[in-house]
Amino acid sequence: MSAPRQALSRPTNTGQGADREPRLLEVSGLTTRFDTPDGLVHAVNGVDFHVDRAEIVGVVGESGCGKSVTIRSILGLVRPPGRVVEGTARFNGVDLLGLRAAELRRLRGAEIGFIAQNPFSALNPVMRIHRQFANILAAHGIRSDAIARDRARDALADVGIAGPDRVLDGYAHQLSGGMAQRVVIAMAMLLNPAFVIADEPTTGLDLTVQRQILDLIRGLVQQHGRSMLLVTHDLGVVAQYCDRVVVMYAGKVIEHGSVRDVLTSPQHPYTQALVRAVPRPGHPLVHLTGRLPDLVDYPAGCPFQARCPHAFEPCGQVFPEPTTSASGRTYWCHLSQEREAAR
Amino acid sequence: MTETLAADPTTVTAPKGRKPRRGRRRLRLWVPSGILAGMLAAAYLAPLPYDPAEPLPDTLAAPDGEHWMGTDKFGIDVFSRLVASAGVDIPLALAGMLISLVVGVLLGLAALHRGPWGERVVRALDVFQAFPLLVLAIALVALMGNNIENVVVAIAIINVPRFVRLVRSEGLTIRESRYVEAAHAIGATGPRVMFRHVLPNMTGIILAQASLAVAHSIVVIASLSFLGIGINAADASWGAMIQTGAQNMTTGQWWVSVFPGLAIFLTVLCFNAISDELQDSFGRARQR
Amino acid sequence: MSLLELTNVSKEFSVGGTTTVYALDDVSLTVNAGETLAVIGESGSGKSTLGRLALRLIEPTRGSVHFQGTDMLALPAAGLRQLRAKAQIIFQEPFESLNPRMRVADIVGEPLAIHQPKTPAADRRSRVARVIDQVGLAPEMARRFPGELSGGQQQRVGIARAIVTEPSLIVLDEPTSSLDLSVRAQILQLLADLQTELGMGYLFISHDIHTVRYVSDRIAVMYRGRVVETGPSERVFADPQHPYTRALLAAALPVDPDQELPPARLVGDPVSPTEKVSGCVLYGRCPVGEDRCVQNEVRLTPFDADRAVACIKPGAPGS
Numbered sequence: 001m002s003a004p005r006q007a008l009s010r011p012t013n014t015g016q017g018a019d020r021e022p023r024l025l026e027v028s029g030l031t032t033r034f035d036t037p038d039g040l041v042h043a044v045n046g047v048d049f050h051v052d053r054a055e056i057v058g059v060v061g062e063s064g065c066g067k068s069v070t071i072r073s074i075l076g077l078v079r080p081p082g083r084v085v086e087g088t089a090r091f092n093g094v095d096l097l098g099l100r101a102a103e104l105r106r107l108r109g110a111e112i113g114f115i116a117q118n119p120f121s122a123l124n125p126v127m128r129i130h131r132q133f134a135n136i137l138a139a140h141g142i143r144s145d146a147i148a149r150d151r152a153r154d155a156l157a158d159v160g161i162a163g164p165d166r167v168l169d170g171y172a173h174q175l176s177g178g179m180a181q182r183v184v185i186a187m188a189m190l191l192n193p194a195f196v197i198a199d200e201p202t203t204g205l206d207l208t209v210q211r212q213i214l215d216l217i218r219g220l221v222q223q224h225g226r227s228m229l230l231v232t233h234d235l236g237v238v239a240q241y242c243d244r245v246v247v248m249y250a251g252k253v254i255e256h257g258s259v260r261d262v263l264t265s266p267q268h269p270y271t272q273a274l275v276r277a278v279p280r281p282g283h284p285l286v287h288l289t290g291r292l293p294d295l296v297d298y299p300a301g302c303p304f305q306a307r308c309p310h311a312f313e314p315c316g317q318v319f320p321e322p323t324t325s326a327s328g329r330t331y332w333c334h335l336s337q338e339r340e341a342a343r
Numbered sequence: 344m345t346e347t348l349a350a351d352p353t354t355v356t357a358p359k360g361r362k363p364r365r366g367r368r369r370l371r372l373w374v375p376s377g378i379l380a381g382m383l384a385a386a387y388l389a390p391l392p393y394d395p396a397e398p399l400p401d402t403l404a405a406p407d408g409e410h411w412m413g414t415d416k417f418g419i420d421v422f423s424r425l426v427a428s429a430g431v432d433i434p435l436a437l438a439g440m441l442i443s444l445v446v447g448v449l450l451g452l453a454a455l456h457r458g459p460w461g462e463r464v465v466r467a468l469d470v471f472q473a474f475p476l477l478v479l480a481i482a483l484v485a486l487m488g489n490n491i492e493n494v495v496v497a498i499a500i501i502n503v504p505r506f507v508r509l510v511r512s513e514g515l516t517i518r519e520s521r522y523v524e525a526a527h528a529i530g531a532t533g534p535r536v537m538f539r540h541v542l543p544n545m546t547g548i549i550l551a552q553a554s555l556a557v558a559h560s561i562v563v564i565a566s567l568s569f570l571g572i573g574i575n576a577a578d579a580s581w582g583a584m585i586q587t588g589a590q591n592m593t594t595g596q597w598w599v600s601v602f603p604g605l606a607i608f609l610t611v612l613c614f615n616a617i618s619d620e621l622q623d624s625f626g627r628a629r630q631r
Numbered sequence: 632m633s634l635l636e637l638t639n640v641s642k643e644f645s646v647g648g649t650t651t652v653y654a655l656d657d658v659s660l661t662v663n664a665g666e667t668l669a670v671i672g673e674s675g676s677g678k679s680t681l682g683r684l685a686l687r688l689i690e691p692t693r694g695s696v697h698f699q700g701t702d703m704l705a706l707p708a709a710g711l712r713q714l715r716a717k718a719q720i721i722f723q724e725p726f727e728s729l730n731p732r733m734r735v736a737d738i739v740g741e742p743l744a745i746h747q748p749k750t751p752a753a754d755r756r757s758r759v760a761r762v763i764d765q766v767g768l769a770p771e772m773a774r775r776f777p778g779e780l781s782g783g784q785q786q787r788v789g790i791a792r793a794i795v796t797e798p799s800l801i802v803l804d805e806p807t808s809s810l811d812l813s814v815r816a817q818i819l820q821l822l823a824d825l826q827t828e829l830g831m832g833y834l835f836i837s838h839d840i841h842t843v844r845y846v847s848d849r850i851a852v853m854y855r856g857r858v859v860e861t862g863p864s865e866r867v868f869a870d871p872q873h874p875y876t877r878a879l880l881a882a883a884l885p886v887d888p889d890q891e892l893p894p895a896r897l898v899g900d901p902v903s904p905t906e907k908v909s910g911c912v913l914y915g916r917c918p919v920g921e922d923r924c925v926q927n928e929v930r931l932t933p934f935d936a937d938r939a940v941a942c943i944k945p946g947a948p949g950s
Binding site: 062063176177178179206207208209210211212233234235236237239240259260263264273274275276277278279280281285286287288289291 | 845881
Binding site for chain 2: 686688711712713714715716719720724727728729730731732733741742745746789792796
């Protein structure tokens with residue numbers, strides 16, 4: 001299945017691209033597999049996308065689409081039986097996938113902040129919060145407890161926690177979900193990273209708190225000219241908080257572009273189905289039937305073919321070439337070639 | 344008013360069964376089961392090279408082409424007696440386990456009843472299990488009478504607590520599950536919930552525990568017969584064989600004791616392996 | 632006569648013998664035949680407790696529950712079991728709510744086996760086959776185990792089990808929230824079709840505003856164990872009166888990037904459900920709260936002919 005991939009890798013700034021500043025993050029050909037008792041799971045299958053400076057990019061897709069595995073691959077957090085088998089993830093020109101564990105660890109935190117889905121799994125339950133802040137700083141060379149406390153206090157103030165000392169002297173279980181997520185965000189921003197990766201940062205939080213947290217994260221990202229990769233299954237989050245969006249299906253990127261392009265005039269049949277599946281009064285509910293292809297016995301061609309209303313012969317044979325519009329929106333569908341030919 | 348994007352939902356099928364690795368899993372269950380079945384079949388059906396109870400003039404002969412595992416001090420062929428013993432020890436352990444399984448599961452389900460009794464049953468088991476079980480088994484057989492039936496009873500009694508505990512703890516979990524709530528919601532009666540919903544969902548783990556119980560029972564039976572309790576000296580038994588050969592170990596005739604020892608080892612290993620595999624496949628099923 | 636009527640229902644759980652969780656506090660609501668009442672609220676609002684109370688799967692601490700005029704709390708166990716053929720529930724977690732050791736046909740057929748034991752087995756089987764078809768499952772699914780089905784198919788089995796005895800009320804406890812978006816739409820459509828076909832009343836519990844807006848005739852907004860606003864859903868959505876309702880609607884992010892996002896209005900986190908609240912439950916997070924909000928009890932009071940709000944200054948500007 002990697003054959004059509006080669007053709008897709010765009011001229012990147014590897015090699016002779018010295019005249020151009022490298023992109024903040026450029027992922028290409030990323031492929032991750034899991035060797036399970038049921039067989040080899042094709043979780044991520046040759047994913048290409050990029051993040052520019054000072055932009056928020058959403059990664060959206062349903063469960064099993066590989067969005068979480070993709071960011072874990074980039075961050076070097078894939079654990080056996082998972083393995084990144086192919087691809088590069090260049091961060092400011094440096095391939096993260098080629099780094100040693102220690103180098104990657106230094107980069108995480110200092111240059112890339114990570115906000116996990118469940119704040120309580122990100123916090124150590126038996127260690128006071130201020131210790132956890134101090135540990136992060138110590139790992140990056142700041143060993144004074146007094147300085148650590150000041151930095152932590154500032155970080156907590158930045159995320160809107162009024163009495164930072166009370167939080168710092170307590171434990172994670174004493175916090176509400178919203179407060180715990182604020183603490184995790186403060187930790188992610190502690191070393192002032194230029195790039196933040198957030199994995200479903202509001203799933204599991206109360207609705208009214210979700211808004212507060214999303215507003216907070218966006219504020220912290222935009223204020224300091226940071227960039228963010230925001231993984232979500234919620235198209236509303238994408239619509240309201242992201243500049244660009246990457247739509248994934250069965251471990252492949254099937255469409256990406258500006259949020260307005262993708263959500264108001266989706267081109268890939270899957271994106272179209274996703275957008276129309278949101279219940280809106282006065283609109284008919286459009287739904288998809290069928291299910292995700294078997295990720296062990298991964299189908300040839302387009303992974304969406306079995307559920308696609310427009311599927312035709314070539315869909316079962318090869319994964320389509322990308323189609324890119326003037327505004328930069330790209331999608332991977334054989335229909336576009338049909339349309340071109342018809343013109 | 345819906346627009347359907349793809350084929351009719353009724354035509355949608357589940358993904359193809361995942362076959363590639365299932366074979367390996369099956370193997371881990373069938374290899375030990377096959378070995379055990381082979382041992383039993385040999386004990387009952389196969390023609391033995393010599394009479395397992397008939398002394399030959401050739402005493403303490405070393406293993407060779409004639410006597411594969413040598414002979415003991417009475418001149419009995421070790422291999423023949425070893426195979427015959429499998430037909431005594433394994434069925435005894437199985438019978439004891441079966442009795443304790445039935446009694447234990449019923450008691451365990453009874454202990455699930457809300458109220459103080461469940462707690463009391465568990466407390467009583469704590470006291471019971473604090474006893475060294477082998478000593479308990481010896482005491483039981485000594486009290487009830489020195490015969491094979493009482494060995495089975497002793498095995499059954501010492502294994503009951505493990506089933507009671509398992510059934511109660513699993514039951515407490517399953518009782519809180521959504522599908523049990525769903526069963527109540529459709530108007531199912533208490534017994535129906537118990538026997539249709541709770542019990543079937545612990546069979547896997549009960550079988551795993553049962554296999555473990557047999558392994559343990561094999562060792563207890565061997566210990567009893569080593570001590571000369573329960574099983575008649577004339578009957579073949581691995582424990583008694585080890586006892587027979589024990590005094591020859593010091594003088595270099597290792598084969599009389601070592602081969603039955605290995606037989607116990609292999610049998611226990613097989614039952615443990617079966618238990619592990621049952622537990623594994625059950626756990627996998629539950630995770631889905 | 633209403634299909635379901637809950638009157639002044641409260642539920643307190645004791646946790647570890649020392650703490651009390653006030654899950655529901657003096658809740659009254661009704662579901663009429665054939666209509667959908669959506670109960671919307673966040674986690675911890677008590678909405679799931681409410682659904683279970685409505686079917687007497689748990690007992691209320693105070694209050695009464697009437698189903699088709701029958702006092703459910705006065706029913707003996709056998710009478711309650713009988714009534715379960717008429718009042719059913721569909722759960723949030725489709726897989727967890729199906730016995731993994733039973734085949735689909737047996738799961739769907741079990742309510743019939745319980746409630747119509749005298750019906751010939753062949754008749755029951757054909758009824759099961761009809762219902763399996765009605766919920767959009769292929770006939771061969773009947774022989775499958777739940778683990779062999781997708782999430783959407785599992786939920787269809789849950790729906791089939793609920794409708795096989797032709798109930799007049801179904802409690803739907805977040806029936807689509809664990810499903811993927813594209814599957815969710817199928818299930819919502821199926822539920823709507825079945826309601827039209829069978830005339831069932833739905834008590835639809837959800838935290839998803841898009842879904843509630845799509846399915847409901849009336850809504851009850853819950854916060855911290857209390858109903859803070861009720862009314863016909865169109866009117867509540869168009870012109871919410873309670874500050875919490877407004878915040879909740881503002882929290883539903885529109886999928887249209889051009890749609891203006893209303894400002895977030897609530898501050899802080901909900902209070903812990905282990906605290907007994909006097910006065911308004913929203914006080915402390917409310918943008919228009921004032922002293923008299925905590926000095927007096929704030930109860931649901933009629934706002935107009937068919938709406939009620941638990942706020943001393945409903946629709947206050949700035950809220």
